[in-house]
Amino acid sequence: MDFTDDQLMRYSRHILLPEVGGKGQARIAQAKVFIVGAGGLGCPVGYYLAAAGVGTIALIDNDTVEMSNLQRQIAHSMQTIGMPKVESAKKTFEALNPDVNVVAIQKRISKDNILDLIRDYDIVVDGSDNFPTRYLVNDACFMARKPLVSGAILRFEGQVTTIVPGEGPCYRCLFEEPPPPGLVPSCQEAGVLGVLPGVIGGLQATEVLKLVLGKGEVLKGELLIYNALKTSFRKVKVPKNPFCALCGESPTITELTDYEQGYCSM
Amino acid sequence: MRLTINGETREDVAASTVAELLGELKIQPGRVAVEVNLTIVRKTDYGSFSLKDGDAVEIVSFVGGG
Numbered sequence A: 001m002d003f004t005d006d007q008l009m010r011y012s013r014h015i016l017l018p019e020v021g022g023k024g025q026a027r028i029a030q031a032k033v034f035i036v037g038a039g040g041l042g043c044p045v046g047y048y049l050a051a052a053g054v055g056t057i058a059l060i061d062n063d064t065v066e067m068s069n070l071q072r073q074i075a076h077s078m079q080t081i082g083m084p085k086v087e088s089a090k091k092t093f094e095a096l097n098p099d100v101n102v103v104a105i106q107k108r109i110s111k112d113n114i115l116d117l118i119r120d121y122d123i124v125v126d127g128s129d130n131f132p133t134r135y136l137v138n139d140a141c142f143m144a145r146k147p148l149v150s151g152a153i154l155r156f157e158g159q160v161t162t163i164v165p166g167e168g169p170c171y172r173c174l175f176e177e178p179p180p181p182g183l184v185p186s187c188q189e190a191g192v193l194g195v196l197p198g199v200i201g202g203l204q205a206t207e208v209l210k211l212v213l214g215k216g217e218v219l220k221g222e223l224l225i226y227n228a229l230k231t232s233f234r235k236v237k238v239p240k241n242p243f244c245a246l247c248g249e250s251p252t253i254t255e256l257t258d259y260e261q262g263y264c265s266m
Numbered sequence B: 001m002r003l004t005i006n007g008e009t010r011e012d013v014a015a016s017t018v019a020e021l022l023g024e025l026k027i028q029p030g031r032v033a034v035e036v037n038l039t040i041v042r043k044t045d046y047g048s049f050s051l052k053d054g055d056a057v058e059i060v061s062f063v064g065g066g
Helices: A005-010 A021-030 A042-052 A085-096 A114-118 A131-144 A196-213 B018-024
Strands: A032-036 A056-060 A101-105 A123-126 A148-154 A157-163 A222-227 A232-237 B003-005 B008-010 B032-036 B039-041 B056-061
Touching: A021 A196, A032 A042, A042 A056, A042 A085, A042 A196, A056 A085, A085 A101, A114 A131, A123 A131, A123 A196, A131 A148, A131 A157, A148 A196, A157 A196, A196 A222, B018 B032, B018 B056
Parallel strands: A032 A056, A032 A123, A056 A101, A123 A148, B003 B056
Antiparallel strands: A148 A157, A157 A222, A222 A232, B003 B008, B032 B039, B032 B056
């Protein structure tokens, strides 16, 4: 593809990198990334991917911007309180980079719409805030054979992993089933350090760009755990689980499930 | 017994199964996933899965926020 002078300027620090170059930047421009959640993680992931020049970024979230979001959800502002989060983020990303096509989807993701929604995208990013959605996104990505960059945060701890269908474990290989409702608190209940999603979202955006470029090593078969209080990163090797109900040797999950509402109150 | 738990060596572990280890560490089984020597231990096997001296155990918390 041909870049304009402005684009050559905008992406010059990318183009200088042998691992990216003009060819890599063109791949980034053609990439289509689907982000689940426009909150703590979705904001930095989308923001950096927009800055990087990812051609199409879809954002799905059903919520509106609230004052309590602004401590960490950096795509929103005082001016967008009350606005759908996906519209607020779209405004921010497009102001940063008009090259990017931001698709704002104000909906709740469910077993009935997820496969249609992700169909046209290359990579899915999970930045959701509840376990039913995490399992739904994992299962749908496995079925649709889409790479999934999963991130999660709580208090001072964050986790990141990249799931490549057919090439390693899935989320269920390690975490067989959602925890019982009420056992694991949400950020709303237990708090979260505002900058933590910046670290984890930055790592997720990096994983996305490596997948797009086909460079480096992604967190396949590894869960990266960040402890902000200790400033420690730990990588846990995750093997493929032969008993996994989704991708194991005798799978029992063959269709998508919406876990009961109780989980959603998390 | 000596175990390496989340990368740190502990010399004084009394537990002989995964369930007992979680009890000893006061960790609620429903909040974590457990791996022993790079094998994921299924929740239903926590009570019967024996730990041996020198085993490497990873205990990973459920984190679901975004």
